[in-house]
Amino acid sequence: MQKLLFFLCCVCGPFSLHAQGYDITVQLKGYTGGTVYLGHYMGKTTYVMDSAQMNQQGIAVLKGKETQPGGIYLIVLPGKQRYFEILLDKQQTFSVAADTADLAGKTEFRNSEDNAMFAAYNRYIATMAGEMEQVQRRQAAARTAQDTAAVRAASEAIGKKLQQYRSDIVTTRPGTLLAVIFKAMREPVVPPMPQKANGSLDSTYPYRYYKAHYWDDVNLADGRLVRTPVLEARLARYFDQLVAPQPDSVIAEADWLIAKTQKDKESFKFVVWWLTKTYETSPIMGMDAVFVHLVEKYYVTGQAYWVNDEQKEKIISRAYSIAPNLIGQKAAQLVLQDTASRRTSLYDIKSKYTVVVFWDPTCGHCITEVPKLDSAFKASWKQQGVTMLGVKTEGTREEWTAFIRDKKLTGWIHAWDPGYTTNYRKFYDVYSTPVVYLLDENKKILAKRLGVEQLDGFLQRELADTARKP
Missing domain, CATH: 2.60.40.1120 (Carboxypeptidase-like, regulatory domain)
Incomplete structure (x- = not known):
């Protein structure tokens, strides 16, 4: 349950x-x-x-x-x-x-005719479950290829009967809630692959056809689907499996889908909310750009009517804290003091790549991760044109310098902002530590919030791509 x-x-x-x-x-x-x-x-x-x-x-x-x-x-x-x-x-x-x-x-x-029909369907499902159990027992006892083929045919026959039961309701009781649900559960039937001009089969056709027809039977202007598991399941599969994991692609698909919900307030509300929640917390780097877009288009403009002023302010504030540090943006300037209280500036660093690490010498996670970053830097990154800029966020000056000395974090530029004049927490969205950014020679953000292994992998791919360019 x-x-x-x-x-x-x-x-x-x-x-x-x-x-x-x-x-x-x-x-x-x-x-x-x-x-x-x-x-x-x-x-x-x-x-x-x-x-x-x-x-x-x-x-x-x-x-x-x-x-x-x-x-x-x-x-x-x-x-x-x-x-x-x-x-x-x-x-x-x-x-x-x-x-x-x-x-x-x-x-x-x-x-309740709807529920009488629903109860009949549940009884039918129970019957099908009994038949499937028999098929599974036959599968466990299968010994030959012929046995396996017979079991597969029996299983497919049960599936077809179930699909036919649902299709009959869609046909005979159109407009009922159960018909709308069953129709939304349908999968596109992909035709055979066509031949290309050279006679070979177009292997991309099944994906393109399936994606193009994925929403054909889902009435996104019917708010009743919001209070079923069907709509969210289809949203999750579409954006996880069919949409390219690139912010521009996701944004275009999200806006297209939301436009289809505009005729129903409940459907519009749920889809906007689901997309906002999903991309605010996406584990895929760069997808926070989708969250920022959604907030700017639907919350800032007042279309997200279901949130009160306090909730809206929090959502907008969160988006605006992310907006300055999206992938592809120029990193905000950091004018800091080094361990000797000398001025040091991010934009004065002349380096092919800069890794900016916001860290705290009293933070348990930093105590583990910062030495790993240093090991990767000394093992390969330094030779590949990387400069390390470490920025102290918390802890005393003594704790900071003692950690640098004890862990032998040599070769870094170590700095801090004693008067907090750079507002780095806002511009770099530093609400926990460590926070890591990878910048190119023009201080454009290439990657962020990656662990050491992920950052190393990203950097090596970036170097390889750069080497292949003419």
């Missing part, structure tokens, strides 16, 4: 108010008391939004004045260890009777 979160994040926002609200009577066979909860999906995450006490007959009524957005909801059993899914859409007053000994097979609904 997925973990249920007992709070709502800011993406949820206010709901539309309707007089009828929701009124769900739940009867659980085998229970004579306890608390029943009503939850919902928001993407792949689940949240609890309401609860009701059961009487001795095992009946509880979940009731609210606000009609809920359409989507997949959850009836969570007492003890919060088990749940079953229901659909909420236009009809939000109905009853459900569930036998907890067989939730999939013996759950019945009254006054």
